[in-house]
Amino acid sequence: MASLAIVNYQNTNKMNLEDNAKRDGFSSKFGILCAAAGSAIGLGNIWRFPYVVGDNGGGAFLLVYLGFILLLGIPVMMSEFVIGRRGQKNAYGSFKKLSKGKFWPWIGIMGILAAFTILAFYSTIAGWTLEYVYLALTNSFKGLGSEEIGAIFETFHTSDFMPLLWQVVFMIMTAWIIIAGVKKGIEKYTKILMPFLFLLLLIILIRSLTLPDASKGLEFLFKPDFSKLTTKSFLEALGQAFFSLSIGMGTLITYGSYVDKKNNLGRISFEVSVADTLIAIMAGIAIFPAVFSFGMNPAEGPGLIFNVLPNIFQQMTGGYIFALMFFVLLTIAALTSSISILEVVVAYMVEELNLPRRRSTIIAALAATIVGVFCTLSFGALKNVEIFNKTIFDSLDFTASNILLPLGGLFIVVFTGWFLGLKNVKDELTNGGIIKVRLFIVFVFIIRFIAPVAIVIVFLNSIGVI
Ligand code: PHE
Numbered sequence: 001m002a003s004l005a006i007v008n009y010q011n012t013n014k015m016n017l018e019d020n021a022k023r024d025g026f027s028s029k030f031g032i033l034c035a036a037a038g039s040a041i042g043l044g045n046i047w048r049f050p051y052v053v054g055d056n057g058g059g060a061f062l063l064v065y066l067g068f069i070l071l072l073g074i075p076v077m078m079s080e081f082v083i084g085r086r087g088q089k090n091a092y093g094s095f096k097k098l099s100k101g102k103f104w105p106w107i108g109i110m111g112i113l114a115a116f117t118i119l120a121f122y123s124t125i126a127g128w129t130l131e132y133v134y135l136a137l138t139n140s141f142k143g144l145g146s147e148e149i150g151a152i153f154e155t156f157h158t159s160d161f162m163p164l165l166w167q168v169v170f171m172i173m174t175a176w177i178i179i180a181g182v183k184k185g186i187e188k189y190t191k192i193l194m195p196f197l198f199l200l201l202l203i204i205l206i207r208s209l210t211l212p213d214a215s216k217g218l219e220f221l222f223k224p225d226f227s228k229l230t231t232k233s234f235l236e237a238l239g240q241a242f243f244s245l246s247i248g249m250g251t252l253i254t255y256g257s258y259v260d261k262k263n264n265l266g267r268i269s270f271e272v273s274v275a276d277t278l279i280a281i282m283a284g285i286a287i288f289p290a291v292f293s294f295g296m297n298p299a300e301g302p303g304l305i306f307n308v309l310p311n312i313f314q315q316m317t318g319g320y321i322f323a324l325m326f327f328v329l330l331t332i333a334a335l336t337s338s339i340s341i342l343e344v345v346v347a348y349m350v351e352e353l354n355l356p357r358r359r360s361t362i363i364a365a366l367a368a369t370i371v372g373v374f375c376t377l378s379f380g381a382l383k384n385v386e387i388f389n390k391t392i393f394d395s396l397d398f399t400a401s402n403i404l405l406p407l408g409g410l411f412i413v414v415f416t417g418w419f420l421g422l423k424n425v426k427d428e429l430t431n432g433g434i435i436k437v438r439l440f441i442v443f444v445f446i447i448r449f450i451a452p453v454a455i456v457i458v459f460l461n462s463i464g465v466i
């Protein structure tokens with residue numbers, strides 16, 4: 001029985017191989033891990049996580065966030081990998097191949113749209129990061145107090161030219177890697193750089209912890225005060241969890257399609273989620289003690305890390321070199337995420353619209369940059385333009401992270417749990433019966449019932465229906 005299953009699995013394998021004779025893919029397990037973790041770990045952990053925690057009052061929010069990662073994040077991630085590796089195509093193509101009827105491919109299209117939106121505002125912040133590389137390089141924070149450091153950020157991010165220039169530079173870097181492809185582009189870079197980022201964050205965290213009054217920051221981050229939780233915080237936590245894990249829009253369907261049939265999808269999902277969460281919490285421990293030590297406001301919004309971190313570097317021996325290394329690595333972390341976002345769009349254009357890779361990349365990157373310009377200017381010249389009471393930047397971020405990603409995640413688990421066929425799901429997770437998957441029943445129960453219900457409740461709750 002088991003051996004029959006293995007033969008079957010290997011047959012689908014062979015068919016897929018023939019199908020995809022020229023298909024690019026990852027070459028090693030470590031390569032996949034770095035690419036997937038590279039996608040997950042990015043500005044979402046170091047820039048977005050601390051400020052969203054700050055805006056939502058700290059510890060209690062963190063608990064809700066962790067609950068969502070465990071209960072919804074990991075199962076959604078596994079489902080995406082399953083769909084991608086089974087389908088051997090981009091987000092749209094995989095749904096199309098694995099489903100009947102016209103509905104499901106639209107979930108792929110929704111993901112591609114989300115990717116596009118996220119790339120637009122992501123490149124704004126990545127551009128800021130590049131400016132900070134430049135400022136660090138030219139030792140521009142030397143001898144400045146926290147107010148002056150704040151003023152630098154204020155002047156820079158509201159101006160009309162430099163942020164746009166950096167945004168364009170960042171998009172060119174992203175497109176460059178994507179044109180190079182999976183093995184020679186995505187895998188090659190992420191493999192070297194991710195471990196380095198971890199180390200540096202650790203050093204910064206230690207310095208932050210040894211600042212005066214550091215314990216207040218830790219208390220803010222870890223001591224739950226449930227009175228600070230609102231219904232809005234649940235949606236924010238859900239959006240942050242999905243954004244940070246890169247799930248809900250087909251990034252991991254796309255990457256899953258490049259994963260070799262011998263790799264253990266459950267284990268990869270678990271490891272990536274743990275690494276991502278660890279980095280986010282480390283970023284929190286690096287930021288909040290400093291926030292309180294310098295008497296700053298944790299609910300400062302998107303500028304939080306740019307206002308806080310230079311102050312920490314000032315207090316460090318060798319601050320110059322640490323600041324420089326940090327912003328370089330943050331740029332790289334952003335890059336290993338932005339390429340995974342762009343790849344969603346490019347894989348679709350190459351496989352479904354039959355466009356050459358290079359041309360697809362240029363078109364997609366250009367289009368995202370154009371939308372991105374509006375995001376960047378929404379901190380300056382377009383500050384007063386509002387969509388549903390939010391700036392352009394905030395409304396794109398909100399729509400993509402808090403609406404499109406959770407909605408995508410909902411459909412992804414429903415598809416995997418109810419439409420893909422549990423036999424196929426098990427086949428994919430066990431590599432055709434070769435490896436054991438513990439807790440398969442629990443996984444199925446979550447993707448069939450718990451995850452869909454939880455996502456729907458958080459949604460209805462946040463729009464005030466329940
Ligand atoms: N997870 C990435 C980060 O934390 C951002 C991202 C979102 C990447 C969605 C891919 C898909 O920075």
